[in-house]
Amino acid sequence: MRAGLREHAATVVVSALSSLFAVTLILFTGILTASIDPALVESQGTFYLVLMMVALIFILIALYVxxxxxxxxxxxIIAGRTRTIALLRLVGATSNRVRAGVAGEGLVMGAIGAxxxxxxxxxxxxxAVAWGPSLGWLPEGRDYPLFTPLVIVAVAVVVLTTWAAAWSGSRRVGKVSPIEATGAAVELRPEEARRRSGRTVWAIVLIIIIGVSLLALGILLGLITPLGLFVAFLGGLFSFTGIALGAHLVMPPLLGLAGRLLGSGPVGRLAAANAVRFPDRSSRATIGLVIGVTLVTMFAVALASYENMVLSAFAQDPDMAATFRETLAITTAVFTGLVGFSAVIAAVGMVNTLSLGVLQRTRELGLLRALGFTGDQVRGMVVAESVQMTFAALGFGLLLxxxxxxxxxxxxxxxEVGLVAPAIPWPILAGVVLFGVVLALGAAAVPSRRAVRVSPVTALAFD
Known part of the structure; x- marks a missing residue:
């Protein structure tokens, strides 16, 4: 079950980014605190603990993504290894043993990346500590911490999270039968995806029964007390987890809608059909980007709406309003940058899934060439699929x-203000859309070049 580096590149990159983000936030929290008063770090005073709690929130978000x-x-990867797994099952390997091997790969790759x-x-x-004082960013003569036991904890959590995610992602191993040893990559078709009643029921429960109910309760409680935020937070967490779990049902209709933008030509029609023909593959490629776009948009809208509400409450105190506006502008920039890091992790996932999908569709792409598709048409189809997925993810993520x-x-x-409409920070949302367009083109660059190199002979000799 040794896979090529190409298969696991994204896992190493994601775990490296998660570890980089977590360790940097933890260490910079100590550095920032020491720049104010070194004693606060040693005594772990209130300021240090508050900053660490804020850092923990963003670390958890990055780990979640x-x-x-x-x-x-x-x-x-499992979909692409169907034939290998089936052969192992044929010679006597149990599904648990094969799955443990796949999860072990996740553990190793997670450790390398971390x-x-x-x-x-x-x-x-x-x-930063060496050059910060000379550049005027940090005070001179301070003892800045470059290690804390929390760093080891963060690295261990990243490794364990990667291992657990690999175990979760390999759950289809037990459903691979020896007869599938004669095939190639196997993805569930729409009718098969819809028949997974257990997953669908859990998605509905998390989205509607728990998530939406808690969100509504939090909004109503917010009219009485700010503690409604905690209830709404839980509602958002449960509902979005349900959306991620039910992505195979949520994303295909959105992808079909986005597919209408590709035109009525053979390339556009085929790309639109491919996105909905295998809902699991399409949802895996898009749901990560949906998470990234949702997070950035959510924080931007929340802070913009919060600013409007507070300024409305400070309408009779211009000095306080001006001070608050300046402070919130800095906070917005910092929070957007921190959440944007999670969006980058999500983007890595989309690029990798699209690239793996092209690798696993060698037979399909070769047959298209055998049927008369030119290299440019095959390249255009891959780019169109990427554009379709990105537009669907952008639209859904912005709304959420x-x-x-x-x-x-x-x-x-x-x-304080009652029910008000949301404030839309258009510059940030425009930046999100621009990022999505660049991602769509960049994500398709390497896979499209690889797709063009597939020859008809490859398709005919694949089995």
């Missing part, structure tokens, strides 16, 4: 982000 991306990556991230983070923080952001601000400040 990374876990979904890793699980989807391994689910894609160590790389740790080294990069330590180097980044060491450079606006709603979740408004719900967060409303549940926090509703008792």
């Amino acid at each position: 990374g876990a979904i991306v890793t699980a989807n990556t391994f689910a894609t 160590v790389i991230g740790l080294v990069l983070a330590e180097g980044l923080c060491a450079a 982000g606006v709603f979740y952001g408004w719900a967060a601000a409303q549940s926090l400040m509703g008792f």
